[in-house]
Amino acid sequence: MSKAIASDKGERIGRWLRFFIGGVLNTGLSYAVYLLLRTIFAYQTAYAIAYIVGIVFGYLFNARLVFNVEWSWKGFWAYPLVYFLQYIGSAVLLGLFIERLAVSEVIAPMVVSAVMVPVTYAMSRWVLSWTRHRG
Template structure:
């Protein structure tokens, strides 16, 4: 039982780290695009770009699973809740609360974190027994098993 809790705790910590990287990536895209398009379009494009990065970070790093086309196609469904919560939040904060449109996406994103974790975990760990065997929590195989074959590079 303690091992399960410990494993889940490490997974949550990894999810949080990916979240920080993903938020920074999203925000960088948002700031770069904002001068060229309306804030909500910049927000949407930045969201999609960072979601693609989030998929790969979460499959390899957070949940230690192998990315598949099925998971890639389902992953946006897990982020739909995130998108709805943060989109409504951005709109409400900017239009009704008159919050700065450069800060509103960060504030809105905080409310969506628990939903995103639970839904992404469900999608990315479906069939997890097979995936976990491929990408173990703590690799015990020699490093060369994970490296590129000799003579390539």
């Protein structure tokens, strides 16, 4: 194996690892914001604000630390598309697993999350690289 191939493989593994760490941090941050805001607002309002905080954190973390893309307003405004598509895909899969495949409502979200992580990674990479090339 050449050094270039090994280096590229190591870089891809590093990106995946950073993406995973960012996801864990994002989940923890969003949950903490939700819990804090739930003491002030109704749970749906708290969740909506926490979700937005998660999108902003996800963009900032993934653009700079995972995909090495400069922050831009175009990227900032395009990035929520990833979360929107992730939600739609997750909702469809969740319904499929629970309604059609009779997977437990407790287990199905974990399966959906496992399926969606690589999809979300690919969508994030695409959106951020697209915005990099379009300034």
